[in-house]
Amino acid sequence: MDSNYIRIFDTSLRDGEQAPGASMTSSEKLEVARTLARLGVDVIEAGFPAASPDDLAAVQAIAAEVGQTPVEGRPQSEPPIICGLARCTRNDIATAWEGVKGARRPRIHTFLATSDIHLQHKLRMTRPEVVARAVEMVTFARSLCPDVEFSPEDAGRSDPQFLYEVLAAVIKAGATTLNIPDTVGYTMPDEYGAMIAGVIANTPGAKDVIISTHCHDDLGLAVANTLAGLRAGARQAEVTLNGIGERAGNASLEELVMAIRTRGEKLGLHSGIDTRQLCRASKLISRVTSYPVPPNKAIVGANAFAHESGIHQDGMIKNAQTYEIMRPEDVGATQTTLVLGKHSGRNAVSKRLAELGYPLEGEALARAFAEFKKLADRKKSVHDADLIALASDERTQAPELWTLQDLQVACGTTGLPTATVRLKGPDGKLHVHAAVGTGPVDASYKAIDHIVRSQVQLLEFVVSAVTEGIDALGEVSVRVRQDDQRSCHGHGTDTDIIVASAKAYLAAVNLVLSRETAAPVHAQKSSVGADASVS
Numbered sequence: 001m002d003s004n005y006i007r008i009f010d011t012s013l014r015d016g017e018q019a020p021g022a023s024m025t026s027s028e029k030l031e032v033a034r035t036l037a038r039l040g041v042d043v044i045e046a047g048f049p050a051a052s053p054d055d056l057a058a059v060q061a062i063a064a065e066v067g068q069t070p071v072e073g074r075p076q077s078e079p080p081i082i083c084g085l086a087r088c089t090r091n092d093i094a095t096a097w098e099g100v101k102g103a104r105r106p107r108i109h110t111f112l113a114t115s116d117i118h119l120q121h122k123l124r125m126t127r128p129e130v131v132a133r134a135v136e137m138v139t140f141a142r143s144l145c146p147d148v149e150f151s152p153e154d155a156g157r158s159d160p161q162f163l164y165e166v167l168a169a170v171i172k173a174g175a176t177t178l179n180i181p182d183t184v185g186y187t188m189p190d191e192y193g194a195m196i197a198g199v200i201a202n203t204p205g206a207k208d209v210i211i212s213t214h215c216h217d218d219l220g221l222a223v224a225n226t227l228a229g230l231r232a233g234a235r236q237a238e239v240t241l242n243g244i245g246e247r248a249g250n251a252s253l254e255e256l257v258m259a260i261r262t263r264g265e266k267l268g269l270h271s272g273i274d275t276r277q278l279c280r281a282s283k284l285i286s287r288v289t290s291y292p293v294p295p296n297k298a299i300v301g302a303n304a305f306a307h308e309s310g311i312h313q314d315g316m317i318k319n320a321q322t323y324e325i326m327r328p329e330d331v332g333a334t335q336t337t338l339v340l341g342k343h344s345g346r347n348a349v350s351k352r353l354a355e356l357g358y359p360l361e362g363e364a365l366a367r368a369f370a371e372f373k374k375l376a377d378r379k380k381s382v383h384d385a386d387l388i389a390l391a392s393d394e395r396t397q398a399p400e401l402w403t404l405q406d407l408q409v410a411c412g413t414t415g416l417p418t419a420t421v422r423l424k425g426p427d428g429k430l431h432v433h434a435a436v437g438t439g440p441v442d443a444s445y446k447a448i449d450h451i452v453r454s455q456v457q458l459l460e461f462v463v464s465a466v467t468e469g470i471d472a473l474g475e476v477s478v479r480v481r482q483d484d485q486r487s488c489h490g491h492g493t494d495t496d497i498i499v500a501s502a503k504a505y506l507a508a509v510n511l512v513l514s515r516e517t518a519a520p521v522h523a524q525k526s527s528v529g530a531d532a533s534v535s
Contacts, residue, residue, distance in 0.1 A: 006260060006271045007236040008253065009043040009212060010036050012285055013058075014085050015250055016240040017047070022289035026058040032241075033062040035284050036080070037071045039277045041253075043081040043236070045109065049099035050092040059084050059099030067103025081147065083107040088137040097144040108141040109179070111151035114158040114166050131166055135173045142174030149177040151214065156182035156192065163195075164202045171205035177236060178203075178211055182225055185218025185248060193228030200233045212236035215251045217243060222251035227259060230269060241285040242293055242300070254278045254299040254331065262326050279332035305333050344376070353391055360391060375473065375495065390493065401426045401510050402452050407502050409440040419443035421502070423451050441501045448502065454509050456480040459487055463497060476504040482512050 013029050016022065024032065029047065036044050044066065049056040059082070067082035082103035084096035088110050100106035112123075112134050119125050125133070134150065141148045150170045152163055167178050180199055182192055192215065200206050213229035213236070215222040226237050243252035257273045264270060282300035286293050295302040305328040315322030346369050353360055353368070360368050371390050376382050403424045411417040420434040421444060431451045437443030445458065460479035465472040474497040481487040488511040492503025 002270075003235075004269050005235070006230060006269050007042040007210065007212075008040075008257065008271050008273055009045065009083075009236050009238045010041040010240065010253060011045040011214075011238055011250065012036070012240040012244060012253075013062075014045040014047050015238075015246060016244040016285070016289070018246050019244045019249065019289070019291065022244060022291055024288050026054055026061060028288040029058040030061050030065065032285060032288060033066045034071070035277070035281050036241075037066050038274070039281050040271075040273045041080055042272065043083050043107065045083040045085060045238075047099070048085045050086060050095040056095060056099050059096075060102060063100050063103035063106065067100070067105065079104055081105040081107050083109050083149065086110045086141070088112040088133050090137070090140060093137060093141045093144070097141075100145070105147070106145050107147040107149060107177075108145045109149040109151065110137055110141055111153050111179075111181075112137070112166075113153035114163055115154035115156075116159065117157060118154050127162055127165075131169050134166055135169050138170045138173040138175050147177075148175050149179055149212070150175040151179040151181050153181060154183040155180045156184065156187040156195065160195070160198055160202075164199065167199060167203045168205060171203070171209055176209055178206065178209055179214050179236070179238060180211065180229070180234070181214035181238075182216060182222075183214075185216035185222060187215075187221075187225060189221060189224045189228040192225040193232040196229040196232035196234050210236050212238055213251070214238040216246065217248040217250060220248070222249070223255045223259065226251040226256055227267070230260075231267065241281050242291065242297070244285065244289060244291055252298070254282060258299050258326060258331065261330075275330050276332045299331055300333075304328075304331075344372075344382075349387070353387055401513050402448075402506060404499075404502055404506055405430060407444060407499055409443065409498055411440045411443075417443045419447050421447035421451065423448070423506075425451075440498050444498065444502045445505050448506055448509065452509055452513065454482070454512065456482045456509055456512055458505075461501075463501070474500045476500040478504045478508050480505070480508045480512065485512070488512050 013024070013032060017024055033044055033046060044062065046059040046062040047055045049059050063082045067079050070077060070079050082100050082105065084099040086092035086096035086108060093108060093110060096108045100108065112130060113119060114130060119127065119130060123130070138148055138150055152158060152166055155163055171178070178199070180196060187195065196211060196213070200211060211234040213226045213234045215225040215229070222243065226239070230237060237251065237256055239253040239256055240250040241253050243249040243255070257271055257275060257278070260267055260269050260271055261275060279300050282293060293301055298304060305324065346365070349369055349372055350360065350365055368390050372382060372387070375390070404421070405424050406422040407419065409417070409419045416436045417439050418434060418436050419440055420432065422430055422432045425431055433447045433450045435443050435446035435450060437446050449456070458478060458480055460477070462477045464475050473493055473495055475491060475493045476497065477489065477491040479487050479489050488508045490504045490506070490508025490511060492500045492507060494500040494503060
């Protein structure tokens with residue numbers, strides 16, 4: 001094989017399933033295996049066949065289907081290797097073989113601890129006994145299957161000289177892949193890289209087999225340790241989708257693969273993964289295990305390609321490379337998201353409004369942006385629907401003869417619903433009035449009517465939520481009429497539905513009043529126009 005090619009060994013269906021509460025049914029495992037094959041993983045560790053009859057059946061089903069026929073569009077020309085895990089016992093190894101033998105390329109993966117702490121407290125075996133057991137079981141596995149992987153469990157805390165001894169013995173017994181696990185996530189990247197380099201340099205026969213990494217994330221170093229191991233000469237990486245697994249989990253497949261792809265020139269490595277499938281695979285494993293993906297998760301999290309800061313958004317609008325080191329489409333994400341919040345700038349808001357079909361400029365944009373900032377102070381995120389509502393407010397805004405300055409209401413099961421309204425009039429003066437109504441909206445409308453001296457009739461009142469959630473922006477639409485004139489519409493938006501109601505009503509009233517004052521002017525203009533045309 002290409003000496004710089006990294007085999008991706010996915011153990012989501014085995015180690016990943018060992019995460020508390022992450023167990024999957026046979027049908028779910030088969031669905032995940034199909035996705036992993038499309039993704040282009042080289043090895044699928046389909047399960048631990050000796051763990052239960054259902055696990056055995058799942059591995060057999062995966063071997064018979066996914067392990068037999070290459071998936072159309074898969075980067076590799078052959079189906080993935082289907083692997084089953086087994087302890088170093090005859091029963092486990094025989095059962096693992098029953099699980100994987102239906103695959104075109106089967107593998108048995110067996111393991112035995114090599115650290116003194118495991119030997120003393122868990123296995124209660126001596127070092128010579130461990131070597132003898134490992135050789136015996138690898139020999140047995142090799143008699144069944146041509147591809148055998150051996151893992152010295154807790155290699156990260158094992159004596160290096162004893163580690164080399166065990167590995168040399170299993171190579172002679174027929175192991176084709178040596179997996180060096182940092183089982184408890186204890187090592188640092190320099191330590192793990194040195195351990196891999198030490199295995200290659202000091203184990204007879206190591207250069208004739210594949211050396212693999214398997215790192216846990218107890219200290220948050222799983223991907224860093226894996227990369228250190230690959231740079232030291234390992235050519236297989238054991239990973240899981242979303243990094244699920246025992247305790248803090250495993251090295252994340254998507255993070256490792258994108259690190260290799262993004263920093264390919266520095267690392268000099270590459271894989272056969274179709275990275276455009278990463279988001280889809282991540283969502284699938286999240287769904288079947290009920291393990292949600294954190295928004296800030298690298299590569300596949302909801303915020304991985306989201307920008308809220310105004311400085312960042314401005315840079316992204318000018319050139320995406322200012323703040324993104326990979327393209328969202330490279331991992332199957334739909335697009336970069338400029339999350340609009342209180343840190344967003346006018347440029348980002350203007351761009352998004354234009355994309356939504358509401359281009360605003362000049363004073364209209366200034367007013368909409370001011371309302372956006374007010375809204376952003378009350379909400380964590382401003383959604384497209386919020387922006388559309390704000391833009392609609394600006395586009396349909398009636399002449400502001402009267403503007404709402406303040407509104408305070410008192411209501412409930414006791415007392416009379418009361419509203420105090422302060423408006424700024426056409427003369428620039430403030431006018432305040434309090435009124436009692438059947439409810440807070442009715443009281444607000446009566447107070448407005450008293451101040452502006454309007455006699456309009458409310459014909460229609462509609463309330464709706466622009467977005468979801470407790471902090472949703474509410475939108476109110478009203479239709480009013482004065483005397484026998486044509487009805488006028490008004491609408492208002494606010495996170496406070498009473499305030500939105502007052503804004504909508506005042507907008508409609510302003511439109512009625514503006515028509516009253518405009519009528520004689522229009523008539524005069526018509527007369528002048530007629531005279532001018534005669535001359």
